[in-house]
Amino acid sequence: MDIFVQQLINGLVLGSIYALVALGYTMVYGILGLINFAHGDVTMIGALVSATLIQLLHAAGLPVPVSLLLAGGGAVVVCASLGFSIERIAYRPLRNAPRLAPLITAIGVSILIQYSAALIWGKQYIALPAIITPPSIEFAGAQINHLQIAIVILAACIMGGLIWFIHHSRMGRAMRATEQNPAVASLMGVDTHAVIAMTFLLGSAIGAIAGLMVILYYGIGHYFMGFMLGLKAFTAAVLGGIGNVGGAVIGGLLLGIIESLAAGYIEQLSGGLLGSNYRDIFAFLVLILVLLLRPQGLLGQRSGDRA
Amino acid sequence: MTLHSKPIMIRTIMSSLVLSVGLLGCGKEQPPAKVEAPAPQPLIIKIGSASPLTGPQAHIGIDIRNGVQLAIEDLNAAGIMVGDQKATFELVAEDDEANPTKATTVAQKLVDAKVAAVVGHFNSGASIPASKIYADAGIPQISPGSTNPDYTLKGYPTTFRVVAHDGQQGPTLARFAINTLKSRSIAVIDDSTAYGQGLADNFEATAKELGAKIVAHEHTTDKDTDFKAILTKIKGKKPDLIMFGGIDPQAGPMIKQMQDLRIKARFMGGDGVQTPNFIKLGGAASEGAMASIPGLPKDKMPGGNEFLAKFKTRFNQDVELFAPMGYDAVQVLVAAMKRAGSADPAKYLPELKNTQHQGVIGPIAFDEKGDLKNAPITIYVVKAGQWEPLEVIQPEPVAVAAESSPAPAAPANAVAPAEAPAAAAPSAPTAVKK
Numbered sequence: 112m113d114i115f116v117q118q119l120i121n122g123l124v125l126g127s128i129y130a131l132v133a134l135g136y137t138m139v140y141g142i143l144g145l146i147n148f149a150h151g152d153v154t155m156i157g158a159l160v161s162a163t164l165i166q167l168l169h170a171a172g173l174p175v176p177v178s179l180l181l182a183g184g185g186a187v188v189v190c191a192s193l194g195f196s197i198e199r200i201a202y203r204p205l206r207n208a209p210r211l212a213p214l215i216t217a218i219g220v221s222i223l224i225q226y227s228a229a230l231i232w233g234k235q236y237i238a239l240p241a242i243i244t245p246p247s248i249e250f251a252g253a254q255i256n257h258l259q260i261a262i263v264i265l266a267a268c269i270m271g272g273l274i275w276f277i278h279h280s281r282m283g284r285a286m287r288a289t290e291q292n293p294a295v296a297s298l299m300g301v302d303t304h305a306v307i308a309m310t311f312l313l314g315s316a317i318g319a320i321a322g323l324m325v326i327l328y329y330g331i332g333h334y335f336m337g338f339m340l341g342l343k344a345f346t347a348a349v350l351g352g353i354g355n356v357g358g359a360v361i362g363g364l365l366l367g368i369i370e371s372l373a374a375g376y377i378e379q380l381s382g383g384l385l386g387s388n389y390r391d392i393f394a395f396l397v398l399i400l401v402l403l404l405r406p407q408g409l410l411g412q413r414s415g416d417r418a
Numbered sequence: 419m420t421l422h423s424k425p426i427m428i429r430t431i432m433s434s435l436v437l438s439v440g441l442l443g444c445g446k447e448q449p450p451a452k453v454e455a456p457a458p459q460p461l462i463i464k465i466g467s468a469s470p471l472t473g474p475q476a477h478i479g480i481d482i483r484n485g486v487q488l489a490i491e492d493l494n495a496a497g498i499m500v501g502d503q504k505a506t507f508e509l510v511a512e513d514d515e516a517n518p519t520k521a522t523t524v525a526q527k528l529v530d531a532k533v534a535a536v537v538g539h540f541n542s543g544a545s546i547p548a549s550k551i552y553a554d555a556g557i558p559q560i561s562p563g564s565t566n567p568d569y570t571l572k573g574y575p576t577t578f579r580v581v582a583h584d585g586q587q588g589p590t591l592a593r594f595a596i597n598t599l600k601s602r603s604i605a606v607i608d609d610s611t612a613y614g615q616g617l618a619d620n621f622e623a624t625a626k627e628l629g630a631k632i633v634a635h636e637h638t639t640d641k642d643t644d645f646k647a648i649l650t651k652i653k654g655k656k657p658d659l660i661m662f663g664g665i666d667p668q669a670g671p672m673i674k675q676m677q678d679l680r681i682k683a684r685f686m687g688g689d690g691v692q693t694p695n696f697i698k699l700g701g702a703a704s705e706g707a708m709a710s711i712p713g714l715p716k717d718k719m720p721g722g723n724e725f726l727a728k729f730k731t732r733f734n735q736d737v738e739l740f741a742p743m744g745y746d747a748v749q750v751l752v753a754a755m756k757r758a759g760s761a762d763p764a765k766y767l768p769e770l771k772n773t774q775h776q777g778v779i780g781p782i783a784f785d786e787k788g789d790l791k792n793a794p795i796t797i798y799v800v801k802a803g804q805w806e807p808l809e810v811i812q813p814e815p816v817a818v819a820a821e822s823s824p825a826p827a828a829p830a831n832a833v834a835p836a837e838a839p840a841a842a843a844p845s846a847p848t849a850v851k852k
Contacts, residue, residue, distance in 0.1 A: 117653070121646040124646075125646075235474070238670065238695075238698050238699045240698070244702070247680070330671060330674060331643050331670065339641060370647065371650075374647030374651065375647055386637050387637055387647070387651070388638070388639070
């Protein structure tokens with residue numbers, strides 16, 4: 112039982128990170144119908160920038176909470192401006208181009224960011240020195256440390272805050288309007304360019320926080336880490352219903368928990384046939400099933416022109 | 419190749435210069451045709467060295483090349499007679515950039531340069547594709563650092579190495595875990611790569627033989643950083659040791675997460691874990707972790723301290739890792755040439771298999787596959803943030819507290835069981851003692 116609880120906790124933490132990254136995918140898709148492949152790499156930049164800043168600030172003698180806060184702030188600023196620039200440079204000029212064109216530039220931007228990071232940080236693994244050793248507590252026989260609790264709570268706050276922002280603020284209303292119909296929204300006086308820029312800004316800032324969490328949680332990062340993280344988060348977004356913010360949250364959490372439980376129990380379930388190296392099978396099996404039964408994802412709405 | 423072979427052959431014979439290496443390289447069709455040129459000129463013997471001289475592994479590659487160069491300078495200073503000619507050795511160093519494709523290009527270049535032997539490559543991924551080219555040309559290749567078992571499993575008679583391979587490392591780790599650490603229930607994790615899984619499987623097989631219980635064998639990848647799920651599963655099985663087949667980018671976070679989950683088991687890995695990077699990534703959690711590395715610690719090698727000093731004087735640089743292996747590879751090649759009285763690969767290659775040489779790294783002799791016999795392996799442990807040698811293990815076959823007689827001792831991993839390497843016996847003038 113304690114093992115099961117521990118796996119649930121592992122999955123919950125992992126899922127919270129997936130969910131945060133998935134928000135970035137889903138927001139952009141909801142508004143532009145574009146899969147922003149560069150988003151995983153923006154998260155990677157967030158992770159590496161915060162790693163560098165934490166090391167620098169820590170070396171400068173600042174107390175740990177302050178350096179974490181400043182590093183997180185720095186990562187948010189860097190990633191938000193990166194997200195904003197990506198939209199401005201790579202996507203806005205292609206706003207009225209065929210769907211395929213921005214998709215290709217998205218892949219191009221992703222590669223560009225990866226290799227720029229490789230130039231800046233090198234191709235080796237970046238390690239965060241163990242400056243924080245969070246104390247852990249025991250819960251139902253499982254170990255949880257304060258960092259894990261902080262990750263889950265912070266992620267929940269961000270997700271809740273974003274959902275509130277979209278539904279209760281002026282900008283949020285503009286976002287929803289643009290999502291429903293950009294042309295009509297702009298006729299009604301919504302500055303759709305600004306709304307889209309804001310979407311990228313927000314998504315990238317949330318990605319930066321996710322990157323900070325990854326680097327703190329695992330203590331290690333490298334220029335290629337955004338790829339797998341992005342893929343998993345994208346899967347989570349599709350699982351929950353891409354374009355739907357609440358769906359991204361549920362999809363992310365679900366994916367994290369499925370992965371953890373699968374790694375723990377796949378061997379028993381398959382009678383020793385499959386080892387833990389097949390854990391991703393489960394996650395993607397669930398994805399296929401959901402898409403077969405509910406093509407729009409768990410919370411997605413069926414819409415005519417977007418599938 | 420065949421197009422060019424004729425003119426080159428004619429020229430070679432006419433000038434009656436050095437030897438037949440080139441002939442062999444170019445025209446394999448008629449190996450018996452080559453006759454040693456009975457010329458009185460000094461014999462020039464080219465020794466190839468291939469290793470990464472640029473890129474992230476350059477420090478290791480340059481180290482190997484310097485080892486080879488030092489050996490050549492020593493030999494030239496000593497004035498070696500091969501046959502009845504005074505031999506002069508020349509170094510032909512090539513850069514394979516640790517890249518398999520570049521390695522084959524470089525191999526061909528060395529073959530075309532008519533080297534008598536090649537010391538290289540460093541990376542298994544480079545040594546393996548290059549080995550075919552050397553084999554086709556009949557040129558002996560001794561790798562100073564490639565540990566993938568496959569390297570010597572291609573059946574080429576020209577392929578040798580002077581370092582323990584992973585097939586020897588895994589069983590040695592298992593014997594250490596069970597005989598010394600008294601581990602009884604062990605969890606194994608591998609990173610699903612040829613290296614990691616091979617190491618883990620070899621470890622598991624020997625551990626089972628010795629009666630330990632393998633409570634779990636989990637898999638991850640060489641890109642993953644989240645091991646909480648498999649570690650949690652392992653925790654439920656309560657092992658007293660976790661063995662990881664893989665490299666430091668995974669091992670570091672893994673040992674950290676072990677600590678997070680309060681797993682009490684000790685941690686052990688192969689040479690991919692025995693790096694400063696592992697300690698950096700694992701932080702305080704890495705304390706007490708163990709890992710093996712083929713060969714002896716530099717200063718524990720029989721000729722170690724003398725070699726380290728000589729190397730430092732010559733290159734104004736400390737030995738990185740594999741320079742002694744490169745040095746010994748040249749020495750053992752030349753020992754074989756002396757015995758054969760020829761630097762013609764076709765003539766001295768059969769002798770190489772029977773040559774025993776007391777090298778810097780210890781006694782060198784090859785088994786029938788070309789692997790180093792009785793390759794020692796050292797277990798290290800992390801103490802106060804540093805890797806410290808813990809124990810040196812000779813991977814002798816299991817059981818039988820055999821008093822070391824020079825010849826037998828089949829390779830530790832029973833890939834080819836009971837193929838007596840009897841060949842070694844007749845030639846050995848100096849008994850191999852350890």
